[in-house]
């Protein structure tokens with residue numbers, strides 16, 4: 001497998017920009033594709049992505065472009081759009097992307113209309129490209145700052161996976177190789193829904209015990225769905241599962257947790273979303289995950305509670321009461 005020198009990053013939100021920094025730090029030449037002309041201009045002229053990663057001085061070597069073909073002319077491509085737009089990004093890439101170029105999915109979510117994992121959506125549009133998944137406990141601002149971070153990098157082809165680890169890894173971003181693409185996606189998608197629940201706990205002042213209980217029983221939900229979809233337990237207990245769940249459910253740096261906290265304080269969803277330009281994936285994945293769970297016969301009461309609050313106008317206190325009065329059961333997955 002030849003070395004990967006030029007990395008294209010598709011999507012210049014906080015995470016795409018942070019990954020561009022990580023790839024640059026690893027010695028790669030980076031081209032960052034942004035939808036917004038002001039982001040292209042800001043990255044190239046002021047070396048800052050003010051709309052999505054304000055206050056971070058970017059490596060001047062990172063070049064931004066609005067031209068998808070230019071970004072696609074790379075040895076590997078990182079796909080970092082929001083999950084609900086990933087399929088459209090792949091469709092736009094198909095005519096300009098060489099079929100041999102590895103594509104690394106960095107979005108976290110489940111597609112609403114289809115229930116597809118991101119790799120299934122990407123595969124449908126880019127059937128020839130080798131696919132990989134990069135996921136784990138990774139707040140963008142910390143990765144951009146070069147703080148120590150570890151991720152799961154899953155790829156079915158071990159040689160491609162190894163080349164990606166070598167191309168992107170360094171002392172501050174440490175990828176652990178896996179071949180479990182399903183497992184690497186389920187944790188990152190479901191934890192965003194669970195982080196909204198943990199935010200509600202925070203906003204309603206239900207205490208740290210309740211948050212720990214939600215994290216633990218939330219992990220059981222991730223495990224049940226993951227195993228039903230063919231994931232391996234060790235992946236779900238690794239960086240992309242337990243690791244990311246722990247991070248996102250413990251810090252108001254998380255957009256999902258802070259959104260849940262606002263709801264817990266009595267604010268309305270539309271109002272909270274209206275104040276943000278950044279994506280809180282759990283808002284969309286909640287419904288997708290509940291539909292998938294119903295299809296697969298998997299019990300996910302916490303995710304269902306979040307979906308009821310977000311999408312079905314359920315009263316927050318009634319939903320909390322219903323969770324607290326569920327019948328007692330044996331522990332375990």
Ligand SMILES: NC(=O)C1=CN([C@@H]2O[C@H](COP(=O)(O)OP(=O)(O)OC[C@H]3O[C@@H](n4cnc5c(N)ncnc54)[C@H](O)[C@@H]3O)[C@@H](O)[C@H]2O)C=CC1
Nearest residue numbers: 012013014015016052081082083085107108139140278279
């Ligand atoms: N920010 C973080 O710390 C991390 C984010 N991720 C994941 O990365 C993905 C991207 O998130 P962020 O970079 O944080 O986004 P962001 O919230 O910083 O920015 C929003 C992004 O959405 C894009 N966007 C908005 N409307 C769009 C549309 N109609 N079509 C296509 N794109 C549109 C914008 O161009 C921008 O790139 C998400 O799936 C997220 O869960 C994963 C790990 C860490």
Ligand SMILES: O=C(CO)COP(=O)(O)O
Nearest residue numbers: 136137138139254255256
């Ligand atoms: O995925 C993330 C951390 O791993 C970022 O979480 P938020 O999208 O909730 O900010």
